[in-house]
Amino acid sequence: MILRNFLSINLLCWAQFSFAQAPPEPGRERYSMDAHWRFALGHPFDTNQDFTNGTSYFSYFAKAGYGDGAASSTFDDRAWRQLDLPHDWAVELPFDSTAQHSHGYKATGRNFPATSVGWYRKTFTIPATDLGRQLALEFDGVYRNSKVWVNGHYLGTEPSGYNSFRYDITDYLNYGGRNVVAVRADATMPEGWFYEGAGIYRHVWLTKTNPVHVAPNGTWVTARVAATTADVTARVNLLNDGKKTQTCAVTQTILDAQGRVVASKKQEAVSLSPFQPREIALQLLVADAILWNLEAPYLYTLRTTVVVSNQEVDRYDTPFGIRTIRFDAKEGFFLNGKPVKLKGTNNHQDHAGVGTALPDELQYFRIKALKAMGSNAYRCSHHPPTPELLAACDQLGMLVIDENRLMGTNYQMQEDLRDMILRDRNHPSIISWSIGNEEWGIENSVIGARIATTMQAYVHSLDSTRLCTAGISGGFRSGISDVVEVMGYNYLGNGDVDAHHRRFPEQPGMGTEEGSTFATRGEYATDARKHYAAAYDQKPRPSFYSIEEGWRFYAERPYLAGMFIWTGFDYRGEATPYLWPSVTSYFGMMDLCGFPKDNVYYLRSWWSQQPTLHLLPHWNWPGREGQPIAVWAYSNCDEVELFLNKKSLGKQAVPRNSHVAWNVNYAPGTLEAYGYKNGRQTLHEVVKTTDQAAVIQLTPHKAALKADGQDLAVVTVAVADRGNLTVPTANEQITFSVTGPAKIIGVGNGDPTSLEKEKFVEDIQKVAIQGLQETPVSGLAEGVAARRQNQSAAWQPAFVKRDYKNLAAAYRHQGSFELPADFVNAQVTFFYNSIGKEQYLYINGQELATDLKQSAEGNVIRLAPSLLKPGHNTIEIVATPLTKEHDWDVVNTNPGTIQVLTPAAPWKRKTFNGLAQVLIQTTKEPGTVTLTATAKGLKTATLKLKAEKAAARPAVL
Structure with missing residues (x-):
């Protein structure tokens, strides 16, 4: 079965090398490809809305180099939105009550075809001197079902949204010239049962090597x-x-x-x-x-x-890293020969304001927050993580269970498992490979046992230094539970853990999920109407355990290596026990912003050596004077004494791994607690009734930023009274602006029922020219005169029946386009593509351009509002025709796209129970960044941060 003295050893790594190194490594260069992409939404089945991809006579599956529509290197994407990666388009979408509950009611999926497919394109230059080298595109993750082309050459499809993948593009490039990469991501079909985002939400790289x-x-x-x-x-x-x-x-x-x-x-x-x-x-x-x-x-x-x-x-x-690890069936987990109780959390890749597209610094922010709580372990639930998460765990000291996405043993699933292990096996933080989670269809069957046995053997062919685990929740009786190397118990209420251990005394075990308690930060009375769950640690359901009950169970059993709480942070979707309009989970020890709920202090009391004394709830209860309120203290002191307005309410001994509580009749004022250790007063905690909200406070998680285009300031926004006490019930609308070398990339507040925007981005409508017709004329002058005199003509569909061997000297063209009613508030731009060698353009009968020469790059023409009108508009083009040298030549027949760009609205967010969050990312210029926060009736706050000169990642711009 399991060898008690199974030798597990060392390890670690990060991607392949650090970008802290200034010069490129000899023979090998690795560049960020994150900057300057174009993006537009496509469509899963309407080819006209999907930029006609896959409709040509020779499509990309028929002939090499025949990527068509938006996959073609000649496709005009100038009207598309410009952005940098990582990018999650789902977090930008509105909420919709008919969308998937499990994915946070964001408007993606089968019911929303117009917002479930996204296209990305990037133009880049490769030096002629690179000819003879090997070049590859590397994607850390694209959600999901991505297809990639380079210069119209189809490279492949990656179905999973979580796998890293690469394509060798050496033979497809134009050396010394222009190159185009196109990516189509289709998030119509979900992969998991939680919010997963959409798009190129992880980094993209270009690697150059010697053969x-x-x-x-x-x-x-x-x-x-x-x-x-x-x-x-x-x-x-x-x-x-x-x-x-x-x-x-x-x-x-x-x-x-x-x-x-x-x-x-x-x-x-x-x-x-x-x-x-x-x-x-x-x-x-x-x-x-x-x-x-x-x-x-x-x-x-x-x-x-x-x-x-x-x-x-x-x-x-x-x-x-050099280290040893060992799971022992009787004594738990050992790191470097010393016992370590795993104090873990489960987490998805999801944060307020940015969705799944987390900047690297946010990974470090979140791991530091978990460590400050006393956590020492992180389970990647339920998929392979981004490489930067593992780098943060390596560098900060956090143990990791790295988890496979889909359990199975066919070729594709083995390849996915192999790629994860080869990518990640050098990380010293990783202590176990998880081969599956809650596979109810096979958990208790012989098929499940076979699959698990095969997967474990396959894992050890790639990495002999770590044991495998799986999260089991369908009872701990048979099937996978019998054969998995390290038993993963998901929730004590699902089976008898002690009985399973007695049955398999040589099998190590740990709690891969425990808790699932419901808590809304800052709320202390459950309100089903408002969808608020009181933040006292309570059993979520009769068969589940509270955080305290779960930790006491695992702490008291040496044979169990430890436990992983569900979850460290809230995440979008799975808003149990509620439905719409709840859009995020209630399980986290911290909310979606990383603001701590009260359970954080319980865990810190018993998971860390940091002296801790925390009181809950807040003490703002108008209208409840004289009524009893439950007051809890989380502390690792020996005793805690509670006072209300200087009157002692009694001293209590703190049971190990537990808390103390009082029922206190509410009176406004000051609630105080004193903590005692060995008979001496060591800690003091105060909670006061606050005055009305008066000021805004802005506090960054760090004071200095790197001007590298990547660094981030996580800014806490607090609403306080005149005494600078945070008002725990303040829900105020705050408006934000930033000046200097930085930009706001997201806002949040941790409210699980908030339907506010987290992203404020420009709105781009792409308006096509429709019904284009043509008639031949004897020359440009005649065509211009006929247009001016509004002469009638024998119109026919443009370009359809043209005889390219017997072209007229010139052609008149007419068509139309539709503008929205509110276009006057937008910037309207005509991205024109030449349909002639020389051309004259008119809109609504007014001259737009004269004697415009053919341009391979096209023309960009800003359209004045005086030229346009809401609804129907006409366009006329008089042009000398483009010719064909060969019958098979393709000439342009699309005069281009009209872009209607509405600027983004100001950034804003309500505080939730006194707090909100703003994420500010630097540009590559040093200087002073100024964040300003304003609200009606509150004193304006200004935060100044220094963006210091720093080396940016080598990048392909």
């Missing part, structure tokens, strides 16, 4: 630790994408955190056949090894250097 190079995710570092020495095995998978055999030398060098060499070894004369990977393994000894741990997560770097003909052709850096 002889380290394979993608091609290193694996393991270590055996004895006393103070680590015996490191450094494996590297090499590729030769050239056309002939090459001989290279490989050097593996271990650098400490200061960049000093601590070990190095070289292998000469490595023969590499074309397109045949070869693995090289070298042993290196690290004396006085510093072990990675939770308090001091020390990272080394493995530098792999490849040399051909005395020239370095590749350098590949792999951050890693």
Whole structure:
């Protein structure tokens, strides 16, 4: 079954190398592709609304290089919206009561075809000097069912929204010229049962290498630790994408955190056949090894250097950590030989204001918030995470369960599992691979046992250093529960954990999900009408346990490695126990913004050594004078004494892993608590009745920002009284503006029933020219005169029956377009594409352009409001025709698109129970960033932040 002394070892890494390094690595360059994309919504089945993709005679599945419509390199996307990645278009959409409850009622899915498909396009240049190198596009994640083209060449489809994937584009590029990548994402069909966003919500990269190079995710570092020495095995998978055999030398060098060499070894004369990977393994000894741990997560770097003909052709850096891990069936989990109780949380990738498109700094913000609560473990629920999350866990000291998305053993599912493990197995933070979660259809069957057994064997063919787990909730009786290496108990109420352990005494176990309590931050009376759940820790249902009950159960059993609470943060969707208009969950220890609910302080009391004393609820209860109110204290003190307006209400001993409580008849004033340790007063907590809201307070999570275009300030917005006490019942509308080198990217407040916007972006309507007709004329002059005199003509559909061997000298064209009634508040631009060698343009009979020469790039013409009218507008074009040299040549027949751009509304958000949040992201310019917050009847607040000069990521702009 399970070996108690199963040897689990070390590890770690981040992507492939850090962007903190200023110069590009020799032979290898990696560039961000996040900037300057164009975006537009498409359609899952209406090809006209999907930019005619897949409608040409030779579509992309028929012939190479025939990507059509928006996939074509010649497609005109100038009228599309401009944006940077990561991007989640779902979070920008309105809420709709008919949308999916599980996905937070955002208007995506089968009932919303017009907002469920998105197109992205980016134009970039590749230097001529790159010819002869290998170039690849790397996507950290696209939600979902993405198709990718480069220069009209179809590259492939990735069904999952969570897998990282790459395409070699070496042979498809225009070296020294213009290139276009197009991505179509289809979020019509969900993949999970929680909010998942939509679009390119993770980073995109361009990697350039020599034909002889380290394979993608091609290193694996393991270590055996004895006393103070680590015996490191450094494996590297090499590729030769050239056309002939090459001989290279490989050097593996271990650098400490200061960049000093601590070990190095070289292998000469490595023969590499074309397109045949070869693995090289070298042993290196690290004396006085510093072990990675939770308090001091020390990272080394493995530098792999490849040399051909005395020239370095590749350098590949792999951050890693040296540590040992072990799950024990009787004593729990061990890190570096010491017992560690897992104090974990489950989390989705979702945050207020940005949805699933989290900037990197937000990953660090969230992990720091969990660590401050005392948490030491993170379960990726229920899919592989973004690489930056794992980097944050590595660097901050957070243990991780890395989870597979879909349980199964067919080829595609094994490939997905393989890609996850190869990408992530160097991270020291990862302690277990989760092969599934709550697979009710197979959990208690022999089929489930077979699948789990096969998956575990497959995992160990790729990583022999970690055990597998799975979250089981359909009873702990048979099937997967019998064979999984580390039993994952999802909720105590679903079975008898102790009985299962007695049945399988050699099987380690942990609580992969526990709690699922309902709590609304700052609310202390359950109100079913308002969809508010009191923030006291209560059993969510008769068969489920409270956070306190769950932790006491796991804390009291040494054989259980620990537990993972459902969840660390609220997330969109699964708004149990309510339906519309609740749009986020109630499970989090923190809300969607990361503001702590009261359970955070319970956990901090017993999960950390930080002295803690916290009182709940707030003390603003007008109209309840004299009525009893439950007052709780969370503390790790020995005793707590409570006072109301200086009168003692009694001292109570604090039971271990529990709390103390009083019933207090409400009177406005001051509620105070004193905490005692070993008989001495050590802590003091005060909760006061506040005055009315008077001022706005702005507090950033850090004072200085990096002007790198990536860094972020998470700003807490609080409404306070004149004494600067946060008013816990204040729900005020705040308007925000920012000046200087930064932009607002999202707002939130943690209210699970709020239907306010989190994004304020410009609205773009793309108006097509319809019903284009033509008639031949003897020349431009005649056509212009005929148009001026409004002469009648024998009109016929434009371009349909043209004889390109017998063209007229010129053609008159007429068509129309429809403008919305409110276009006067918008900016209207005509992105014109030449349909002639020379042309004259008129709108509603008024001259727009004269003697306009053919332009391959097209023309951008701003349309004055005086030219236009709501509803029906006419357009006329007189042009000398484009010609064909060959019958199969394609000439442009689309005169372009009219863009109606309505500027974004001012950023605003109500506070919820006194708090809101603003996310501010820097540009690449240093300077002073000023955030201003205003509200009716409140004193305006101004926050100034310094954006300091910093190196930006190497990027393809």
